[in-house]
Amino acid sequence: MGLSMRDGIRLAAREINAAGGVLGRQIELIERDDEARPQRGAQVVQELINRERIHAGLGVVNTGVGLACQRYYQEARIPMITSVATGSILTQQFRPPEHYDHYIFRVSANDTLQAEMIAAEAVDRQRFRRVAIFHDTTNYGQFGRDDLEQALSKRGVKPVVIEKFNVDDKDMSAQLRRARAAGAQAILTYGIGPELAQIANGRAKMGWDVPMIGSWPLAMSNFIYNAGPNGEGARMPQTFIEDSPHPRHRAFLTNMRKLTGLPRLLSPTAAAQGYDSMLLLAAAIRQAGSTSGPAIRESLESLNTRVEGVVQIYDRPFSRINHEAIRTLSIPVMGEVRGGRVTYAYEEQRAQAGKR
Numbered sequence: 250m251g252l253s254m255r256d257g258i259r260l261a262a263r264e265i266n267a268a269g270g271v272l273g274r275q276i277e278l279i280e281r282d283d284e285a286r287p288q289r290g291a292q293v294v295q296e297l298i299n300r301e302r303i304h305a306g307l308g309v310v311n312t313g314v315g316l317a318c319q320r321y322y323q324e325a326r327i328p329m330i331t332s333v334a335t336g337s338i339l340t341q342q343f344r345p346p347e348h349y350d351h352y353i354f355r356v357s358a359n360d361t362l363q364a365e366m367i368a369a370e371a372v373d374r375q376r377f378r379r380v381a382i383f384h385d386t387t388n389y390g391q392f393g394r395d396d397l398e399q400a401l402s403k404r405g406v407k408p409v410v411i412e413k414f415n416v417d418d419k420d421m422s423a424q425l426r427r428a429r430a431a432g433a434q435a436i437l438t439y440g441i442g443p444e445l446a447q448i449a450n451g452r453a454k455m456g457w458d459v460p461m462i463g464s465w466p467l468a469m470s471n472f473i474y475n476a477g478p479n480g481e482g483a484r485m486p487q488t489f490i491e492d493s494p495h496p497r498h499r500a501f502l503t504n505m506r507k508l509t510g511l512p513r514l515l516s517p518t519a520a521a522q523g524y525d526s527m528l529l530l531a532a533a534i535r536q537a538g539s540t541s542g543p544a545i546r547e548s549l550e551s552l553n554t555r556v557e558g559v560v561q562i563y564d565r566p567f568s569r570i571n572h573e574a575i576r577t578l579s580i581p582v583m584g585e586v587r588g589g590r591v592t593y594a595y596e597e598q599r600a601q602a603g604k605r
Contacts, residue, residue, distance in 0.1 A: 250310045250441075250469065253516035254332050255280065257523030258307055260501075260508050265527070271534045276527075279303060285310065287317035294318040298325045304540040305329070307526045310519065312336030312389040319343075323352050327542040328533075328549060330526040331355040333519050335363060335465070336392045340572045352546055354572040356526050356560065358488050358581045360439075363464050364396035366486040370583055370594075371435050371462050372404045381433035382411045383424060383448055383463075385440040393439030393464055409433050418444055421451040429457050438463030445483075446475035453479040460484070468584055468591045470515045480586050484594050487584035488560045488575065489521035492592050493602045501559045513590070525558035529566065529574070532556050 262276045270276060279301050283290035290309070297303045298321055306322055306329035309315045315334040322329040323343045329352060331339055337359045343351045371377045382397055384390035394411065401408065409431035412424035425448070428436065436452070436459060438445055445467055452459065460482060466472065467485035476483075491502065491514065505520055506512065514520050533548035534540060549567050556563040566574040575581065582602065585594035593599040 250333055250466075250516045250519045251282070251285070251308075253514055253519040254308060254310060254523035256505065256509050257520035257525075258332070258527045260504055260520075261524045261527035261531075263508070264504075265531050271531050272538065272540075276531065283309075283311075283314050283318075285314065287311075287313045290314035290318040291321065294321045298322070298327060303327065304534075304542065305530055305545055307523070307530060308332050309334045311387070312339065312392060313387050315339045316342075316388060319353050323348070325542070326350070326352060326546075328352045328354065328530075328546045330530055330549075331357065332523045332526040333357050334389075335360045336389055337361045337396060338392060344572075345570060350543065350546060351569075351572060352542070354529075354549055354567055354574070356522050356529065356558075356566075356574045358465070358486060358575045359573060360393045360396045360464065362575065362578060362581060363486045364393065364400040366578065366581060366583065367397060367437055367462055367464065368400035368404060368406075370484055371437060372401065372406055375435070375460070375462075377434040378406055379409050379432050379434045380406065381428035381431065381436050382408045383421070383428075383436055383438045383440065384411070384413055385444060386413050386415050389441075390439045397437060397439060408437075414440070414444055414447075416441075416444065419447060421448045422455070424448075425451050425455055425457065429455065433459060435460045435462055438467065440464075441466040442469030442472035443475060445469075445472045446480065449476040449479040449483065465518060467586070468516070468518060470513075473586055473589060473591070476586075477589075481588075483586045485584050485591075486581045487518055487591065488581050489518050490582065490584055490591055490593055490599075490602070491517045492590075492599075494599065495602055497557065498559060498602075517591070521559040525556075525560050525563070525574075528556050528558055529563060
């Protein structure tokens with residue numbers, strides 16, 4: 250996820266610089282690896298702010314890392330556009346009226362929206378009433394579980410079991426046995442690729458044929474590759490799917506493949522959101538006519554030019570009180586693992602993507 254996000258940001262910066270840059274200057278990307286560790290993320294951000302004197306931040310894949318580091322952006326009055334992390338709390342911590350100015354923005358679909366989509370798929374579309382929730386013990390998994398329980402509760406559904414697991418766990422058989430014994434008709438997940446693959450493989454080993462429906466990391470390449478045929482049919486919300494018919498999407502994919510030298514993107518969604526976050530930041534700097542943090546923030550909150558991104562065309566994506574670029578269910582679609590890759594679960598959503 251992190252590498253794909255970084256490469257999407259790099260591609261956008263390269264295109265902007267080739268067109269003359271911003272305010273007559275070239276964009277310089279100063280990159281650091283937070284190693285998906287909150288403590289490292291906090292250290293990295295302080296270094297970027299205090300030593301490198303950055304004008305803005307882009308990135309963050311993990312909710313826990315975002316929670317650990319975003320207060321440093323806020324205190325320094327430096328805008329941060331979250332490209333991938335989806336924990337709903339990330340854009341809520343510094344909102345008015347408690348905080349007069351708020352410097353944390355996001356282009357990914359937050360977990361409140363994703364949980365609603367997961368519940369709608371499981372309960373409304375597929376008519377399951379007995380579901381199990383499997384979540385990891387990170388901030389991402391626990392906050393996602395809370396969002397998912399709320400989305401199910403609105404439909405009068407209570408999970409038959411809620412099972413947790415740690416990052417790097419290799420054996421999910423105990424959790425799977427309890428879920429099967431409770432009569433679960435589907436497994437709803439909040440975790441990331443490697444552990445999700447263990448769930449899929451363990452389920453197949455038991456001969457238990459129930460669907461997996463979960464948050465967007467079910468599209469991660471390390472889920473698809475590690476689960477192999479056992480991952481087929483898994484469904485998840487996506488803001489961007491690689492086989493979109495839209496010409497803008499096709500051009501983006503061609504350019505990403507040229508940049509990375511890879512025939513397929515490791516995480517198309519992360520790449521697309523990284524790309525769009527760079528475009529939005531550049532548009533805000535142009536509008537501000539300045540690289541001052543407060544000026545960039547004000548411009549992000551009142552962008553007066555349309556930005557043609559990959560996830561969507563952005564028309565005033567943020568406001569002073571709402572820093573979520575995706576606010577409704579009109580943008581994310583339901584993806585499905587099919588033939589070892591993620592495609593559209595519903596053809597009508599493919600047709601819709603071809604028009605936006």
